[in-house]
Amino acid sequence: MIYCKQSTDLICTLKNQCKSVKHIYQVHAQIITRGLLSLHPSSASRLLTAIIHTFNSLLPPAPHRPPHPISYHYLHSVFNLISSPSTFCWNTIIRSHTLLSLPENALFFFIQMRRRCVSPDAHTFPFVLKACAQSNELSVARTIQCQSLKHGFMRDVFVCNNLVRVYCNCGRIGDAYKVFDESVERDVVSYNVILDGFVKGREIERARQVFDEMPVSVRDATTWGTMLAGYAQTKHYDQCLSLYDQMLVLSVPHDNVSIVSVLSACGRMGELEKGKQVHDHIRRSGIQIDSFLCTALVDFYAKCGSIETAQGIFEASADKNLFTWNAMLVGLAMHGYGELLLNYFSKMVKNRVKPDGVTFLGVLVGCSHAGLINEARRLFGEMGSVYGVPKELKHYGCMADLLARAGLIKEAMEMIESMPMSGDVFVWGSLLGGCRLHGNVEVAEKVAARIMEISPEDGGVYSTMADIYANAKRWDDLTKIRRLRDSRKVKKNAxxxxxxxxxxxxxxxxxxxxxxxxxxxxxxxxxxxxxxxxxxx
Incomplete structure (x- = not known):
């Protein structure tokens, strides 16, 4: 009885007082040196549970939870001490590997469990299906579905929810909906998982159908946030704002995901007053402005022309990440504040925020609008060598636009022809715009021929060439280009x-x-x- 009490006390210490991996090792060492594992074999199972509980409390929350190689090997060694693991022990070791983002290991233990003829229970399949969702193992998920049906667990809401999540993650939205539709019991997670699957599959109308069928009392903040994000991502901005108005009428609590989606819709539609109302709601409700919400506010005000307000929000925020800096830089670029943009870029680098491709896209666009040619050349040249950011086609397009606007048509042409990838209609179109601005008919004709090869249905090139010929008073060529456009039945976008x-x-x-x-x-x-x-x- 004394040894049993010692074992229990040590395991309680492990679960309640350990604050680091080192503490876990110390308590485990005490259990071994006192011979408690050999005297009480059940202690190994309890020890395994306590260790996993402690490790889970020490790890950062999902989805930022990284693999933990120390716990991986350590858990194996503890599990091997158990001579005849019960279903509970197998469930524990399987679940631990899903928590540690090691789905392959979780599936391995499930296979070993079945080979030893240990019967699964209602908790086994949700853990295994979570591992399938993490690793996108569609074939394994189908096998698990068959075994769940065989053991009579397909009526379990947790099994069905995790199965729906696997199918959604694997892009099998039809199979996911079939499981959802045939499920006997549904909870808020059931609806949220299938809604998220439809939204990620950009099937917003089907998502709205499920949303409308969902009882109002069941909907939570995640439900509303998923629908708002879906409308914003699929560019149904008016419906996003309409749904937000319904939230206000029903007094549904807001979360940051909902607010970010609504601000994005307001920015895209130019709904300045609506966005201000959302901002006022943030202030009144005392919602903490984290980096994501700050980014949304900066982007919204910049898109709606209130760059000073965007700048004030940016400066007041203590929580800035790369996306926040990019939103500020792109906003300044949109408004032509080239010098100020470069100052912010220097601050960004000094604050040890590593720029990415979007950062340089904003910087190059800002330099283009402000005519800062030398600065753009320098930063474009330093992208890979200094900042480790690869040059993409869009960056070459910005440089082509900048050089062409400045009248450096030859330099722009040479840069495009020396690119490691083929130019698209936007890159060549930037050069064509420069040719129109500076009346370079000879290069314009060559560029127009390239664009017509890449995109014969593009009506803009015909209009641009017509303007170039008209400015050069080459009326015969103007007539020819219009006839060519009409013969090809090309229409210009309104x-x-x-x-x-x-x-x-x-x-x-x-x-x-x-x-x-x-x-x-x-x-x-x-x-x-x-x-x-x-x-x-």
Missing amino acids: GCSLIQLDGVTHEFIAGDDLHPQSDEIYLVLNAIGQHQYQMQL
Whole structure:
């Protein structure tokens, strides 16, 4: 009885007081030196459970949980001390490897469990299916589904939820929905998993159908956040804002995922007032502005033209990551603050934030708009050698645009032709725009021929060449290019304008007949300059 009490006390110490891996080793050593494992074989099972509980408390929360090689080997050694592991012991070792992001090991132990003819229970299959979801093991998941059905566990909500998650992760959304549809019992996790699968598969209409069928009382913040993110990612911005209004009516608690999605939609649609209301809600609710929410606010205000407000939010935030810096740099680039952008880039480097391709895209665009040619050349040359960022086609496109705008047509042409990859319509189109700006007809004809080879249906190249010929007074060539466009039945994409007036966004397409209300809006905008509005061409 004394040894049993000692074993129990030490294991309780392991579970409740150990604060590091070293402490775990010390308690384990005491159990071994006192011979408690040999006297009480069941202590090995309890020890394994306590060790896994302690390791789990020491590791960072998912999804930032890294593999832990020390715990991997250590758990194996403890598990091997158990002469006849029970189902509970097998479940424990399988679950531990899913927690440590070692799904292959979890599946290995499940296979060993079945080879030893140990019967699984209702807890076994959810743990194994989590491992399948982590490793995208579709074939194994199908086998687990068959075994779950054989053992009568397909009615278990946890088994069904994890099976749906596996199929969603593997891109088998049809199979996932079939399991969901046939499940006897559903909880909020059931709905959230299938919603997330539809959203990631960009099947937003099917996601909305499931959302509408879901009882209102079951929906939680994750449910609403998933739908809002889905609408924002699929560019259904108006529906995103409409759903957000429903949240307000129903007094649904907001989380940061929901707010970030709504701010993204407001920024894309130019809904400045709506975004301000969301920002006010953040202040009133006392929601902590983390790096992701700060990034969303900076991006929103920059897109809506309030670059000073974006800058103030950025400066006030103590939690900045790479995305936050990129949002600030891209916002400054959009507004043509080239010198200020370079200052922020220098601060970013001094703060030891490693730039990426988006960072340099914003920097090069800002230099292009501000005409900072030498600075752009230097940073473009230092991308790989100094910062370790590979040059992509979009970076070459920015440089081509910058050089062409500055009239350095020959240098831009040489750079494009020396690229390690083939130029696309955007790269060549940047050079063509420079040729139009500076009246270089000879190079423009060569560039236009390249663009027509890459994208014959692009109507912009014909319009640009028509402008170039017209400016050069080459009327015969102008007639030829228009006839060529008509013979190929190429149509130019219509331009779109957005105007916001009194909180309502109005969209106009080039060639539309203006309705009386639209005429009235234009008259008001011309007569009264105090209304806030945004136009995107």
